[in-house]
Structure formats: C-alpha cells, structure tokens
Amino acid sequence: LSAIEGGHFFDITYQVLSWVMVGEFTLGLPLNLSVLYIFIFRYKFWKNKAIFLFNIVVADFLLVGCLPFKIHHYQHNLRRSEDTVLCKIMLFMLFLNRGASIAFLITMSLDRYFNVVHLGRRNFVKVFKKSPQISVIIWILLLPLTIPTMVTTFECCNSHGRVKETYLHDVTDTFREIVFFSQIIIPYIILVYCTVRIVNRLRKKTVGEKTKLRRAVCLVTSVVVVFSFCFLPCTIARAALLFVRLKNWQDAENIAVQWYDALMVLSYSDCLLDPLIYCFSNSGFKDVYISTFYRLFCLDKILKLQTINIMNVS
Known part of the structure; x- marks a missing residue:
C-alpha cells in the first residue's frame, strides 16, 4: 500500500512540476525573444559594450529551448527521457546554460567591483568585455566542464554512490559533482564579497558620487538574489540527495529525488529573472x-x- 501511495505522490509531484515549467516557458519565451530583439535590432549590443549581457541572453535561450522536452517527460511521469542520447543532450544543454549564465554574471559583477572599489587601477575585465573573442573563449572553456555529462558510463541525472562499475565511472561521477558544486559555491562567495565591498564603498562616498554607486549596488545585489533564489536551493538539495544515496536510505532517497527535481525546476526561473539584471546593469x-x-x-x-x-x- 505504501508503495502505491508513494507512486501516486510521485505522479502528482511531476504533474505539478510540469505545469510550473509550462508557466516558465510561457513567460520566458516571449520575454527572452523581446530582449533578444532589443539587443540585436535596437540597442546593437556590439556597439554599446553589452557583449556579456548578450551572452546571458543566449544562455537563457538554451534553457528555454530545453523546457518543452522536460515538460513532456514530467507530464508522462518520467524524470528523464527514455532515449539515452536525448537524455544526455538535455543534461549537456542544461549544464552548459548554467555554467554560461554564472560565468557571464560573475564577470559583470567583477567589472562593477573593480570600477567602484579599485577605481583608477587597470580593470582587466573592462578590456575583456569589449572583445567578442573573450566570450567565445569562455564558451569553449565551459565545454570541458560539461563533457562529463556525455559519458556513457553513468546513469542520467545522478549516479554517484549508486553503482561503482569501473574506475572511469567513479571518477566521472566525482568530477561532475565537483563541477556542479564549485560552479555555484565559489561564484556565490565572490558575489557576496563584491557586494559587501561595494556597499561599504557607497557608505564612504560623498552625495555627488552616489548615483553610479547605487546602480552598482543594485546590480551585484540583483545577481546575489538570483543566485540565492535559483541556484542555492537545488545545490543544497543535491547535497542531501548524495548523502542519503551514499547511506543507502531508499525511502529518504525517494523523497530527496523529488525535492531535488522540484528545486531544479525552480532554478529554471533564472530565464525570467535575468532581464531584471539587464535593467540594473x-x-x-x-x-x-x-x-x-x-x-x-x-x-x-x-x-x-x-x-x-x-x-x-x-
């Protein structure tokens, strides 16, 4: 009876999550299309030193493009596609989207940090953001961190601690988890540090200089809010899932998996929140x-x- 009730609860959970993603897709597609239109045809990002912002738009489109597939699977009460190739492509795209969004958001925040806290010194980030080649290099550097999701020796979504078939399998899972946690925790620490330093700088400045500083505070604060709302909850849930999986607590794992998937769906809302960052920055x-x-x-x-x-x- 408990197994039947558990399966029924599982179905309800993923049905609800599918409709949450429908809302994210319905709002995210026109919003990101409008932003893309402005950047290309009205604002001309290549002339206004907004190349990093444009790359965040591209990363958001990768996410929005994945949502219909996730919606289809969840509405059929599946955590992932039964097609192995499609499943790995989806994971690759989602990891690439997350890595790109974080990389470019961090770069923008560091640019504001150097402009405010170290004003007058050479700002290497400002030099980078003027060059489209740097954006291409960032995308290329993200690929090695995303490749582990394409290896055929692990089960989609999360296999660490479940089966240790080969040494390569174990190394691949460990590397993927290190990448997952480090790309959230390290940038978050950097963001908090930049925010604290900029706020302290704002308090010491005179009235005539505060307008620019307030805008910088709004930017780094908005990025911290997006991180805290979208990425930290699913990171904590993944850590909990790994813990109960390594302990072989099957009942707890069934609950942890659903919480992790629910908070991952919450993280997809960054495609709706990123336009706020465009406005602040x-x-x-x-x-x-x-x-x-x-x-x-x-x-x-x-x-x-x-x-x-x-x-x-x-």
Whole structure:
C-alpha cells in the first residue's frame, strides 16, 4: 500500500512540476525573444559594450529551448527521457546554460567591483568585455566542464554512490559533482564579497558620487538574489540527495529525488529573472526596452492625464 501511495505522490509531484515549467516557458519565451530583439535590432549590443549581457541572453535561450522536452517527460511521469542520447543532450544543454549564465554574471559583477572599489587601477575585465573573442573563449572553456555529462558510463541525472562499475565511472561521477558544486559555491562567495565591498564603498562616498554607486549596488545585489533564489536551493538539495544515496536510505532517497527535481525546476526561473539584471546593469538597455514595448501604453497614459487636467481646468 505504501508503495502505491508513494507512486501516486510521485505522479502528482511531476504533474505539478510540469505545469510550473509550462508557466516558465510561457513567460520566458516571449520575454527572452523581446530582449533578444532589443539587443540585436535596437540597442546593437556590439556597439554599446553589452557583449556579456548578450551572452546571458543566449544562455537563457538554451534553457528555454530545453523546457518543452522536460515538460513532456514530467507530464508522462518520467524524470528523464527514455532515449539515452536525448537524455544526455538535455543534461549537456542544461549544464552548459548554467555554467554560461554564472560565468557571464560573475564577470559583470567583477567589472562593477573593480570600477567602484579599485577605481583608477587597470580593470582587466573592462578590456575583456569589449572583445567578442573573450566570450567565445569562455564558451569553449565551459565545454570541458560539461563533457562529463556525455559519458556513457553513468546513469542520467545522478549516479554517484549508486553503482561503482569501473574506475572511469567513479571518477566521472566525482568530477561532475565537483563541477556542479564549485560552479555555484565559489561564484556565490565572490558575489557576496563584491557586494559587501561595494556597499561599504557607497557608505564612504560623498552625495555627488552616489548615483553610479547605487546602480552598482543594485546590480551585484540583483545577481546575489538570483543566485540565492535559483541556484542555492537545488545545490543544497543535491547535497542531501548524495548523502542519503551514499547511506543507502531508499525511502529518504525517494523523497530527496523529488525535492531535488522540484528545486531544479525552480532554478529554471533564472530565464525570467535575468532581464531584471539587464535593467540594473545597463540603463541604456532599460530605456530602449521601455521606449520600444511600452511606448503605446505611455502615450495612452499621457493622453488620459492631459484629458483629466483639461477637465479639471474647465
């Protein structure tokens, strides 16, 4: 009876998660399409030193493109695709998306940190962000960290601690877990450090210099919020899953797996939160976006206010 109840709860969990992803996809696709349109056709990112921001948009599109497949599997009460090739491609894309998003967000935060805390010194990040070649190199460097998801000797999603068939299998699983945790924990420590230093710098500055500093604080704070909301919960859940799996606590593992998958679905909402970072980090992009998509709304609002004023005068 408990097994039947557990299976029923499993089905309900993944049905709910599939509809959460439907909402993320429904909101994320038009939002990211509009952002992409602005960056290419209106803002011209290559002229406005927004190459890193554009790469975050590309990374978000990788994630949005994976969601329909995840939705299909979850609605059929499957954690992953039964097609091994498709499963590994999905994992590869998701790992690549996460690594790229984190890499470019960290680079942007470091750029603001050096501009504020070490103003006047040579800012190597500023030199990097002007060069498209650097972005290509970052993507290439991410590939070796993502390749372990393509090795055929591990079970999709998580196999560490379950079966140790070969030495290569064990090394591959260990390396993948190290990459997973280090790409969250190390950047998070860097972000917190940058945020604290920028905030302290803001307190010491005079009134006339605070506008630029406040914008820098908004940027690094927004990145920390995105990390805390999207990436930290699933990282903690994965650590818990590994712990109960190594202890061979099967009942606890069944629950931990569902919590981990649920928090991974929560992490997909970074494709909705990243546009907030675009606004905080680049006021020019925000102005172009608003003037493009809210022009009719603003004109209508202005006309209504003018009508009200005319009526009040008369």
